Amino acid sequence: MAGQGRSASPFRPLPPGEPVADARIDRVERWLKAVTLHEPGVDDDALREVGSWSNRDLQTLWIEVNVVVQLMRNPRKGIFSVRPDSQRAPTEIRYTARQLGRLVALACAAGGIIAEPHCVDIKAATSLDADLMRLSGLAGAARLRGDGNYVLRRGALLHSDVAILTPRSAMDPVSPSPLPGPQRLRLEISDGRDVDLGQDAVHWDIARMVLDYVKPSGADAPAPGRDAMVRQWYTATAAWMQHVEQHDHLHLARAREIFPADPEVLFLSGCQREAYAAPRIQSGIRAADLPAGMSLGVASPRGELRQAEAFFRRALEVKPDHVEARLRHGRVLGGLGRHADAAAELRQAI
Secondary structure (H helix, E strand, C coil), rough: CCECCCCCCCCEEEEEEEEHHHHHHHHHHHHHHHHHCCCCCCCCCCHHHHCCCHHHHHHHHHHHHHHHHHHHCCCCCCCCCECCCCCCCCCCCCCCCHHHHHHHHHHHHHHCCCCCHHHCCCCCHHHCHHHHHHHHHHHHHHCCCCCCCCCHHHHHHHHHHHHCCCCCCCECCCCCCCCCCCCEEEEEEEECCCEEEECCCEEEEEEEEHCCCCCCCCCCCCHHCCCCCHHHHHHHHHHHHHHCCCCEHHHHHHHHHHHHCHHHHHHHHHHHHHHHHHHHHHHCCCCCCCCCCCCCCCCCCCHHHHHHHHHHHHHHHHHHHHHHHHHHHHHHHHHCCCHHHHHHHHHHHH
């Protein structure tokens, strides 16, 4: 089960005099190559490399990938701030002139815009090796087909595959001080008992972040809610999480922000909240000793059933013939003690 922590500080710039390490720029370059080389759905070398990175590496990667995507959209940009869900306000990121030049060149390749005027002016192509030039060609070909989101889509698939195909890594201890990127708690429960609590790898956070930047053909700004692949990704990954009981309410919360009236997103949200009402999860939550400021986002059993009922009801308003949603709705109504309503709903499902 995943949750989040929030920084106690409203604004956390990098400490004065502490530059971004060059290794972080090296890592985003390796990430772009892995995005190009990885075959979706396959446990290959590119997947294993990204899967071997520490959570701290991934947290800073989240920042650099965010910056590269901003530069893909505007290679002349020079001021950057990022705000993970776990922070209340943005963090300003400062790069040296050399680091920024490298990031712009990487963005020119990732966006398939190597022939655009600014990328030509800075001679971006001269700093790219064969792998990055190949990436540039693939991204450019996608742009010619009307899709400027090649790296975003493949980046999301890469991190999804790492989360799904690789064994779950050992958790890091919960940090008492805020870290620069997103933070995720993972609580492992067995037989209704809290078994382990720590910080989980932020692969899903990186995947969600890059898809937030998806811009459909002809759009002036990112609009992931208009993209079929983004919708399919959210519903497929949320269903997988529930199938293997790796619950993450933040995943579906973001899905509902992007697709507020999608019946499958609402249905899966109801299923998740119904699962949270189960005694084995509730007892594990009660036993967990969470650090100050950390939350797993789980309410009381009745509170979870009420949320589940609302999600199933909304799914049925959008799609009245959703039989499984109606069956689940009836069961949740029964759990809330509304037996007459439950019986009517179940009869309608039959």
